[in-house]
Amino acid sequence: MNPQTVLVIDDERDIRELLTITLGRMDLQVDAVGTVGEARRALGERSYDLCFTDMRLPDGNGQEVIELIAASHPDTPVAMITAYGNVDAAVNALKAGAFDFVSKPVDIQMLRGLVRTALRLAEEKRNGGAAAKTGDSGDRLIGDSAAMQQVRSTIGKLARNQAPVYIAGESGVGKELVARLIHEQGPRASGPFVPVNCGAIPSELMESEFFGHRKGSFTGASVDKEGLFQAAQGGTLFLDEVAELPLHMQVKLLRAIQEKAVRPIGGRDEIPVDVRILSATHKNLGQLVEQGQFRQDLFYRINVIELRVPPLRERRGDVPLLSSFILKALAGKSGDGVGQLSPAARDALDAYDFPGNVRELENILERAMAMCDGAVIDASDLMLPQRGARPAHDTASSAGHETATTAASPAAASANGGLDDYISNLERTAIVKALEESRYNKTAAARKLGITFRALRYKLKKLGID
Known part of the structure; x- marks a missing residue:
């Protein structure tokens, strides 16, 4: 089995010798050069598993080396060697395509860790491992x-x-x-x-x-x-x-x-x-x-x-796929059948702006699954806030609607924690009262509250009532 090869480009002899000795002890074959020209010749004669290059070189700079390797040897990771504390150089190197950077004076332990990570990456590229993993985890x-x-x-x-x-x-x-x-x-x-x-x-x-x-x-x-x-x-x-x-x-x-x-x-x-x-x-x-x-x-x-990462309203076509995925996941957790969206529910979700994005969609569907009768979720089960609907795009009219809603709601105005907290407290009080009056029989309490047993179970979990 041929040893893995590393190209070191630095005009300081001490650095070249340090890297050659350190990498040699890791059973790597090292070629060390001191200029951009010598690096071009070396890269033209053979391929390398890893490259280190200094930023400042007598006949150019490390940026040229990074761009050359990116163009002609895209599978070769390249690390920049920078002066101590030179953040700008490190950032520019990474933007140009460098794998990582090493600061002078070189820390041997850090260097060895970087080399191991870079060589793993090079091996995965050759074997197509990264592509295989992309297919698996990207499904989420x-x-x-x-x-x-x-x-x-x-x-x-x-x-x-x-x-x-x-x-x-x-x-x-x-x-x-x-x-x-x-x-x-x-x-x-x-x-x-x-x-x-x-x-x-x-x-x-x-x-x-x-x-x-x-x-x-x-x-x-x-x-x-x-x-x-x-x-x-x-x-x-x-x-x-x-x-x-x-x-x-x-x-x-x-x-x-x-x-x-x-x-x-x-x-x-x-x-x-x-x-x-x-x-x-x-x-x-x-x-x-x-x-x-x-x-x-x-x-x-x-x-x-x-x-x-785009918001959900910029990729509305994904809402049906997301909804199907979420409903299957919810069914797996609860043991109930997989919920289905009625045509009216699908239309309602399509018209909604989703200020809370995917997380909000998850919450909406979980609540709807608890509130609906049977396995079909209707638009009314979604309980979507009207102010988030797509027609309300005009800023002035939207702001006016929100102001009017707030002014007309003394409950919201008097609630220190906001309207959501205020409503949650009202729900909690009503549920606890119903449970006490029915001697903690949940079926009877749900009947007294006028909701389904599944809806009560959802609210108990949401409000943290044991």
Whole structure:
């Protein structure tokens, strides 16, 4: 079996020797050159499994090498060697198609991890493994619209490198699913996928959650604890709602991403980490940068490549497929028969704007399955809010309608938690009262409330009534 080959391009002899020795100990065959011209000749004579190139070279720059390899050797991963802290160079390299980057001085442990990941990727490309995985996991991204076909195609491309990806899209479009698919279709699929909701972590605990802490470093730190970066070692860290990070944490996160190392609270030394960063938010990060609420340097670092997930109203043709998939999943959970949409229900869903996107569609269908009599869901079972219907596209009339609705509803005006909370409290009170009066006989309580037993069961689960 022929050894795997690596091409190293750097004008510093010490770097060439360091990489040659390190890679040689990994049973790799290394060719080392010092100029763009020599690299062109080497690439013309043979193919390589991996390439490292410096950014600044005597007769050109590493960007030229990356573009040359992308054009003539698309299956060869290339990593950029950059000066310490040169974020702009690293970002430009990743945008040009680099697999990853290495900062000087070179960390040997990090280098070995990068090489193993890159060689796995090259092997998968040769064997068609990535394509096979795309067919399996892509099935969970439901929809045949042109927009979704484009998203699937982009996911396949993004899975083949290590560039940080920013997934943009409204709430409920499936940003975490997209992040999981990028992870599963790439060379890190065997490593962990660690999702974290940045808005759900208290500010005072963020540093400990992300980077870990040492025993005794603060009150309550009774044992050593690894952070999210360490938990994602060798895999992917998905930062959901990244816009919610406070500014002080944005600084620390930028350093961790840039240096590929973290220092636990109370720790003396930095720990190298090998993770791919994917991030998402429903907010406009560019606008937050302009307003000074999000650091520009961090924005550029996590937004090397942006993938926009379209809202459901931009792919209405996918609603029937999604509805069928969701109804089958609900039937599998409950053990009931698969629900069917009546023609009127299909028309109602087609006319609805879905401000909550796929997540809202799931909630609508789950509620409808509980409320309908039998297995056929009618339009009235969907209970769609009228203000979200498609005809209300005129901004002025839509705003006027919403204002009139609010003004005419004293219940909404008096409810501290909003209309939904107010209604939920009324439902909870009525259900508890009916249960008490029927001595907790659910069938009798449902009859007293004038709803089906299945509808009562749904509401008990939704409202958390035990």
